[in-house]
Amino acid sequence: MIAARGIVKRFGDFTALDGVSVDVPTGSLTALLGPSGSGKSTLLRVIAGLEQPDEGKVSLDGEDATRLPPQSRGVGFVFQHYAAFKHMTVWDNVAFGLTIRRRPSREIKQRVTELLELVQLVGLAKRYPAQLSGGQRQRMGLARALAVDPKVLLLDEPFGALDARVRKELRVWLRRLHDETHTTTVIVTHDQEEAMDVADRVVVMNAGRIEQAAPPRELYDHPANEFVMSFVGPVNRLGDTFIRPHDVELLLEPNGSTQEAMVQRLVHLGFEVRVELVRDDGETLSAQLTREQVEALELQGGQIVYVRPTRQTVFSD
Amino acid sequence: MAANADILPAAPGARRSLAPGLSIGISSLYLSAIVLLPLAALGWKAHGWGAISTPQATAALKLTLELSLVVALVNAVAGTAIAWTLVRDRFVGQGFVNALVDLPFALPTIVAGLTLLALYGPKSPVGINAAFTRWGLLLALLFVTLPFVVRTVQPVLFELDREMEDAAASLGASRFTTFLRIVLPSILPAVLSGVALAFARAVGEFGAVVLISGNLPFKTEVVAVYVFGRLESGDSGGAAAASVVILSISFGVLLAIGALRRWVTRHDR
Numbered sequence: 001m002i003a004a005r006g007i008v009k010r011f012g013d014f015t016a017l018d019g020v021s022v023d024v025p026t027g028s029l030t031a032l033l034g035p036s037g038s039g040k041s042t043l044l045r046v047i048a049g050l051e052q053p054d055e056g057k058v059s060l061d062g063e064d065a066t067r068l069p070p071q072s073r074g075v076g077f078v079f080q081h082y083a084a085f086k087h088m089t090v091w092d093n094v095a096f097g098l099t100i101r102r103r104p105s106r107e108i109k110q111r112v113t114e115l116l117e118l119v120q121l122v123g124l125a126k127r128y129p130a131q132l133s134g135g136q137r138q139r140m141g142l143a144r145a146l147a148v149d150p151k152v153l154l155l156d157e158p159f160g161a162l163d164a165r166v167r168k169e170l171r172v173w174l175r176r177l178h179d180e181t182h183t184t185t186v187i188v189t190h191d192q193e194e195a196m197d198v199a200d201r202v203v204v205m206n207a208g209r210i211e212q213a214a215p216p217r218e219l220y221d222h223p224a225n226e227f228v229m230s231f232v233g234p235v236n237r238l239g240d241t242f243i244r245p246h247d248v249e250l251l252l253e254p255n256g257s258t259q260e261a262m263v264q265r266l267v268h269l270g271f272e273v274r275v276e277l278v279r280d281d282g283e284t285l286s287a288q289l290t291r292e293q294v295e296a297l298e299l300q301g302g303q304i305v306y307v308r309p310t311r312q313t314v315f316s317d
Numbered sequence: 318m319a320a321n322a323d324i325l326p327a328a329p330g331a332r333r334s335l336a337p338g339l340s341i342g343i344s345s346l347y348l349s350a351i352v353l354l355p356l357a358a359l360g361w362k363a364h365g366w367g368a369i370s371t372p373q374a375t376a377a378l379k380l381t382l383e384l385s386l387v388v389a390l391v392n393a394v395a396g397t398a399i400a401w402t403l404v405r406d407r408f409v410g411q412g413f414v415n416a417l418v419d420l421p422f423a424l425p426t427i428v429a430g431l432t433l434l435a436l437y438g439p440k441s442p443v444g445i446n447a448a449f450t451r452w453g454l455l456l457a458l459l460f461v462t463l464p465f466v467v468r469t470v471q472p473v474l475f476e477l478d479r480e481m482e483d484a485a486a487s488l489g490a491s492r493f494t495t496f497l498r499i500v501l502p503s504i505l506p507a508v509l510s511g512v513a514l515a516f517a518r519a520v521g522e523f524g525a526v527v528l529i530s531g532n533l534p535f536k537t538e539v540v541a542v543y544v545f546g547r548l549e550s551g552d553s554g555g556a557a558a559a560s561v562v563i564l565s566i567s568f569g570v571l572l573a574i575g576a577l578r579r580w581v582t583r584h585d586r
Contacts, residue, residue, distance in 0.1 A: 050483050070486040077487040083480035087502040087584050097488035100498070128584035141484075148488055 001026050002047055002152060002184065007056035009042050016042040017053070018208035024152075024201075026061070027182045029175070031195035033231070034205035040188045043205070044154050047186065049073045060151065073152075076145030076183075080157040082137040084129035090116070090140050091125040097148035115143040118177070135166040142174075146183075155187040159194070171198055192232045196220070204228050226315050236285040240314050247311040248287035250275065250297060258306035261285075263299055275299065277307060356564065363557035374559055376535045377543040382566065384451070384539065385519035388458045392515045393508055396466025403467070404474045418468070421461050426524030433457050434529050449531030454539065457525040462518050466511030473507040506582050513574040520567045 002024040009017040017039045024030045032040040045051040047058055049070035057066045065073055085093050092099075094115055098108045116122045119139035129137055138158055145153060158174075159167040175198045178185055189195050195202045196216040203213040204227070211231075212224040223229040229242050236243045251258055260280040267274040273294045275287045287307065289297075299305070369375075403415055421429060433456055437447040447453035477500065485495040523541040530537040532546070540563045547556035 048487055050487070070483070071489045071491065073487075075487055077484060079480045079484060081478070081480065083478060083484040085481060085484075085499060086478075087581075089584075096485070096490075096498075100488070100490050100494055130585060144484070144488070 001061060002186070003057075003059045004043065004047065005057045005059075007043065007046055007053045007058070009039075009046060009051060009053050015208050017046070019056070020205075020208070020210055021056075022203055022210060022213065024184060024186055026184050028200050029178045029185045029187070029198060030201045030203060031199035032186060032188045032203050032205060033190070033192060033195040035190060035231070037207075038205040039208040040190075040205045041156050044156050044186060044188050047152070048075050048077050048154050050077070074148075074150055076148065076150030076153045078138070078141045078145050078153070078155040078158045080160045082129070082134075082141050082161075084137055084140065086129050088128075089125065090121055090127050090129070090132070093129065093140055094143045094147055096144060101148070111147060115147055118146075119143040133166075134162045135170060138162065138170065142177075146181075151184065153183045153185040155185065157188055157190070160189070160191075167194070174198055196232070202232075204231060206231075223313070229313060229315075234286070234288075238283050238285065241309075242313045242315075243285070243309045244311070245274065245286045245288035247309055248277075248285065249308045249310050250287055250289065250293075250299070251306045251308065252297060254306045255308075258308045261305055261307045263301055263303045263305060265301060266294065266299060277305070279307065359557050359564075360561050362554060363561045364554040367555075369555070369558050369562050373534045373538070374543060377538045377540050378559075378563065378566075380451070380538070381520055381540040381563065384454060384458060385516050387455065388462055388519040389512045389516040391459060392462055392466045393512050396463070396511055396515075397470055397504070397508055399463075400467045400470035400474055404471060418464050421463050426461055426522065427528070429460055430457060430525045430528035433460060433525070438529070448529055449533060449537060451537060453529040453531075454526055454537055457529050458519045458522055461522055461525045462515035465514040465518065466508060469507045469511035469514070470504055473504050477503055502581070506578050509574055509578045509581070513571050513578075516570060516574075517567055520563060 002022075004020060004022050007017050007020045008015070020039065020043055022043070032043060034040045042051060046053050049065070049068055053066070057064060059065055060073060060075075070077075085096065088096070091112060095108050095112045098111060103111075112125075113122075116125055119142055121136060121139055121143065124132065124136065129140070132140065138161075141158075142155075155174075159170050162170065171194055174187075178198075187195075187198060196219075200215060201213060202216055202219050204211045204219065206227050212219060212228045214222075219228065219232055223232060226242070229235055230237070234245050236245060236248065254260070261277040262280075263275060264278055264284075265276040267276065268291075271291060273289050273291055275289055275294070276284070277287060278284050285307070289299075297305070369378075399418065403411065403418075424432075433453070434448060436443065437445050437453060437456060439446055439448055447456060481499050481503070482495050485499045486492075490498065521541060522539075523545065526539055527542055527545075530539065530542065532538050532542050538546075540559060544556045544559050544563075547553070547559065
């Protein structure tokens with residue numbers, strides 16, 4: 001288990017981490033989710049030993065690792081911009097951790113072959129990083145980190161520099177990899193969909209603090225505060241009330257609990273349709289409907305409808 | 318439509334080939350006028366090849382090449398270390414030190430020679446007399462070639478992806494291993510460029526060495542000074558011949574370093 005306690009990290013006047021405590025259970029896949037500048041990458045680098053915290057403790061499997069250099073923490077780190085060793089072939093990149101440990105060449109050969117098969121780069125072993133696509137480079141980065149059998153795998157926005165399609169592929173692939181290896185994994189991301197998709201547990205961070213740590217479903221259904229509510233999915237804010245677009249019901253006739261609204265725009269996103277509405281009190285909101293629902297209601301731009309939230313959230317503070 | 322399809326794609330291609338044609342023309346004309354023609358004239362003037370096979374001439378040649386080699390190697394290490402300090406460390410007076418590195422470029426080399434003679438000459442305030450010795454020569458050459466490696470390595474080091482070093486550390490590499498296996502290969506092309514420039518400069522240096530070396534034949538006479546001596550004694554043919562020899566050797570060394578540089582950057586292509 002990774003345990004961070006009361007971590008404080010400042011860069012000059014900027015407080016990147018403001019007393020953060022977090023547990024990552026052994027064998028789990030945990031996501032650190034937050035906007036840029038929230039401190040999630042710094043927390044990851046503190047866990048890896050690449051940054052020294054000003055205050056607080058980090059322990060790995062019960063042992064205090066706060067003052068351990070990165071070399072002796074047994075962590076694998078994957079970087080957003082790959083950090084590929086440009087002057088080495090794919091093979092030598094993956095073998096690096098084993099080569100510097102002077103492992104027997106038979107063992108290195110076997111392990112690297114195994115890893116290249118795992119990340120599907122067997123045919124590209126003799127290529128240099130400059131000759132690979134972004135997705136291939138990141139798979140190489142993963143293989144390189146896994147080569148030394150890390151106790152913990154840390155990924156810092158690993159798919160952030162890739163295009164949407166490759167990002168989704170690698171996400172699924174990472175989840176499958178984790179299900180096979182059960183390596184304790186922490187992934188940093190600013191993409192809530194990515195976090196909810198791959199992780200068992202999501203830690204939402206904001207301004208150097210942790211807002212909430214929970215499984216994805218709980219996070220979505222029971223957000224601890226406004227920040228989490230609006231960060232983990234689209235939301236309509238009407239005064240103090242928060243309503244998810246899929247919790248907005250549209251009716252053609254008023255029924256007492258509804259309010260009048262006009263359809264401004266219909267945005268077709270394949271199976272789902274986003275309906276942008278303006279209520280008679282001037283508030284705008286959007287509703288998420290299926291194509292069948294839109295067809296059944298025969299919705300048109302400019303049409304008057306009656307809206308009603310089926311579920312809404314109010315935060316008491 | 319068909320005619321358009323034929324013409325349109327051709328136009329950008331034509332434009333692409335025009336500019337290089339022009340620039341190649343200008344470049345070769347300029348290089349010919351400034352470098353090649355004078356060199357050819359030198360070769361044409363070179364006669365009395367006997368002048369270069371005299372023991373004095375071969376001694377000067379040998380000394381020049383040996384010194385330049387040592388200067389290039391010392392610079393490779395010291396220049397890289399200085400560049401490293403300037404890029405990676407933060408200390409008071411850094412800007413001053415950074416400016417200091419360029420001083421050997423700004424100083425007329427004869428002034429550099431005078432300065433060194435004042436400090437390490439017969440009336441040395443620090444009690445070191447290197448005048449008229451090979452040590453003096455070496456000092457003078459190190460002085461004038463200092464900026465080359467520093468200035469070629471500095472920007473490359475500045476642009477170097479620090480995350481490569483983080484990655485190596487997380488994989489268990491010590492700082493020394495990381496420098497040797499990650500940083501050094503990345504800056505080696507720049508080091509080689511600087512070394513080539515420093516070597517070429519050391520081979521050709523005249524002003525800085527003429528005072529401190531004392532120009533003792535067989536002992537402290539370098540080729541540039543030997544050529545000057547030949548000219549003074551009216552043997553311009555011999556001077557040209559010696560120049561052609563040293564020129565060819567220098568060019569050979571530059572080509573070799575260039576080839577080495579291409580080899581170490583093979584992964585970029």
